[in-house]
Amino acid sequence: MIRVIATMLIDPARGVIKGQQFQHDRVIGEPIQWARVMSRIREVDELVIFDVTHNPPDLGLLERIAAECWVPVAYGGGIHDTGTALRILKVTEKVVLNWKTGPIWQEIADSAGLQAVVGCIDLYPGAPIGCPGPFGEVLVQSRFRDGMMNGYDVEAITGLRVVTDAPIIASSGAGSPADCVAAVRAGADAVACGAMYAFSDTTPNDVKRALHAAGYPVRLMEAV
């Protein structure tokens, strides 16, 4: 099944943040409410939360978000040691780590299982591209496409598909359901969208319908 994921950028002191090319100036909502809407009403398959502040993770807030969220949660941001990651994994299903973050991902995988560790690849011109791992999943994001809604870096996804067997989460740049279909065609197993769900009429179910029409298995919204 192809997963349709909502990305939520947070600054615990301010709220849900709109990201654009990794600048985070605009507050657009309240995290718990956002998690409720995305998981309960929009029925995404998973929620990815990034704390953009570089501060240590706000575990209390994460706990409140996860408890209100009806789908699995992955969290990234401010994780520099195994202990912190394992504390987060008592609350969320997965942690997201920069793929260059030392060997701690191995220690985390040993304690919590490989499925709990998502390696994050950040694309920018001149960025070292690689995928050491093994990670449970690989999330690929792009600094210049972040929040721009003009499409994923399909070429990078195609390249990554060749070098890793892990599920790939496409992130950064989705502006339409067609962008999501293109990413899946290139080899992505999941599509994460932030700005598109916040600022356009396109809902996660629109993405699911487009993927379904293109012949991919998805979890279509339950009739109420």
Next chain:
Amino acid sequence: MIGVIESGNSGNVHRALHSIGCDSETWTGTQDALVLPGVGHYGAFMRSIDRRAVRAWIDGGGKTLAICVGMQALYQWSEEDCTPGLGLLKGMCYRLEGRVPRVGWFPVDGTYYYFTHSFSAGADMVRYKNTLGVQFHPEKSGRAGMKLLAEWARD
């Protein structure tokens, strides 16, 4: 009032029950229904529960929802640990073949639910007397999971 045995992700189970309008508290044996959640190690889970009381409740027809390792506990034994299960259902839990843990959304009777497990009794959903056992996590399975929780609670 629903009683929940505290273990693993029981916090999420409490919150899920509250969000569908059910009251829950830590299981004492005096509530109307029991939720047996479970994330983690079979042996640790079996050793953490009052097996005689739980077995008597379920076998006596007490209303129960057994989730994940909680469902596996209904069986006789698991390959994960030498500690015996409750032995209410015949059979054992074996390590899944292929890549474990098996994580993700998989269909059960046409509806997708969220699974994360390395061992399995071979069934995704099972009934015994007044007990419903599910290998997946209804509390993390979106609206479909909540619907299942609500139907169980209402039943």
